[in-house]
Amino acid sequence: MRKRDFEHSQLGTKTVWAGEEAFLSHGSTQVPVVLSVAYGYDDVDVWYDVATGQKPGYMYNRMSNPTVQAFEQKVCTLEGAEAAIAFSSGMAAISSALYTFLRPGNRVVSVKDTYGGTNKIFTEFLPNINVDVVLCNTGSHEEIEAEIAKGCNLLYLESPTNPTLKILDIARLVKAAKAVGALVFIDNTIATPINQNPLRLGVDLVIHSATKFLSGHADVLGGVVCGSGALMEKVYHYREINGATMDPWSAYLMIRGMKTLKLRVEQQAKSAMALAGYLEKQELVEAVYYPGLPTHPHHEVVKAQMRGFGGIVSFVLKGEMDAVKILLPRLQYANRAGNLGAVETIYGPARTTSHVECTLEERQALGISEGLVRISCGIEDTEDLIADLDQAFRALAAHLQTN
Numbered sequence: 001m002r003k004r005d006f007e008h009s010q011l012g013t014k015t016v017w018a019g020e021e022a023f024l025s026h027g028s029t030q031v032p033v034v035l036s037v038a039y040g041y042d043d044v045d046v047w048y049d050v051a052t053g054q055k056p057g058y059m060y061n062r063m064s065n066p067t068v069q070a071f072e073q074k075v076c077t078l079e080g081a082e083a084a085i086a087f088s089s090g091m092a093a094i095s096s097a098l099y100t101f102l103r104p105g106n107r108v109v110s111v112k113d114t115y116g117g118t119n120k121i122f123t124e125f126l127p128n129i130n131v132d133v134v135l136c137n138t139g140s141h142e143e144i145e146a147e148i149a150k151g152c153n154l155l156y157l158e159s160p161t162n163p164t165l166k167i168l169d170i171a172r173l174v175k176a177a178k179a180v181g182a183l184v185f186i187d188n189t190i191a192t193p194i195n196q197n198p199l200r201l202g203v204d205l206v207i208h209s210a211t212k213f214l215s216g217h218a219d220v221l222g223g224v225v226c227g228s229g230a231l232m233e234k235v236y237h238y239r240e241i242n243g244a245t246m247d248p249w250s251a252y253l254m255i256r257g258m259k260t261l262k263l264r265v266e267q268q269a270k271s272a273m274a275l276a277g278y279l280e281k282q283e284l285v286e287a288v289y290y291p292g293l294p295t296h297p298h299h300e301v302v303k304a305q306m307r308g309f310g311g312i313v314s315f316v317l318k319g320e321m322d323a324v325k326i327l328l329p330r331l332q333y334a335n336r337a338g339n340l341g342a343v344e345t346i347y348g349p350a351r352t353t354s355h356v357e358c359t360l361e362e363r364q365a366l367g368i369s370e371g372l373v374r375i376s377c378g379i380e381d382t383e384d385l386i387a388d389l390d391q392a393f394r395a396l397a398a399h400l401q402t403n
């Protein structure tokens, strides 16, 4: 059989085949789950060579595991990276990437709209080790560029953001960061490698919460960091010592989920676009956030740096929490939960999901209204999702009329 190189293959083909071949055994067509914690060597000289990295091989699962490596290779191929390292959760991936490279006295520039956990690392943990973090207004590229120009060691990005789907011009900000010699990391969870490959735009490390779209089934936690071989060697060393390794069972579920990543993301984006269009026409809706809408403030940047608009759409309901409490229970095809990126559609108010740690004042400062609801579209038929939301809106309107 010809060895697969994926040089000319497209993303859907890569999601199915990439990363697996080297890890198949006994003629299996699916990657085996290797649970052995340690690997044995009868020849002490060979053992020594593997242990000291002079020969390829496995020693201990905190360091490397074939099932986990197959997952890492799949992500690597999809992001166009040289290496990828998997973690026990998205937050483990983010914190490990940050702590691998940051030192006391360093300065980080980022934005106010990063994921809640990331924001806590910036505001609570990094100051403890004397790392200065500046969080800019996400909408203002000028402000971000001005802070970078003052000097920084790391620019940390997230685009699109959650839950207001703000967009950062990645190439533009990378240029500013490179001018001062800063590293650039990006959380690519919401975009997925199907819609956006930031390494091609000059970003140094791409991070995913694999718990979301990559695995796709809301039944496994995981994270992954990818980038150049030289940088990833440092991230690998941090993980092998600090220990937030991905479990082999989790890696298997990740591999299985990722085979349908492109199909899922395409269907989710189709529904998100349709729901965004529906929501824009509703009288009871104050605002709709979706990068695919021509009215999105950075729609031109979106079209330049993303292949698709993604499966997340958020809207602000007039009547705030009182209205949210009436609308959400009416929905039939919806989990009301805090996660995103699953095959089932998920509805969640920012107040109980992405920004639950914030006070009302903090949410207001971020422009997050109490009536904001995030929809993470699943893979149900688009028409059913529209009809479901429509009957819930009609029930809300009827309720408002009689009360």
Ligand SMILES: *Cc1c(COP(=O)(O)O)cnc(C)c1O
Pocket (backbone or CB within 6 Å): 089, 090, 091, 092, 115, 117, 162, 187, 189, 190, 209, 210, 211, 212, 221, 222, 223, 340
């Ligand atoms: C969920 C999420 C994370 C954190 O990932 P976990 O797997 O829950 O630790 C980080 N960034 C984004 C954008 C997320 O949605």
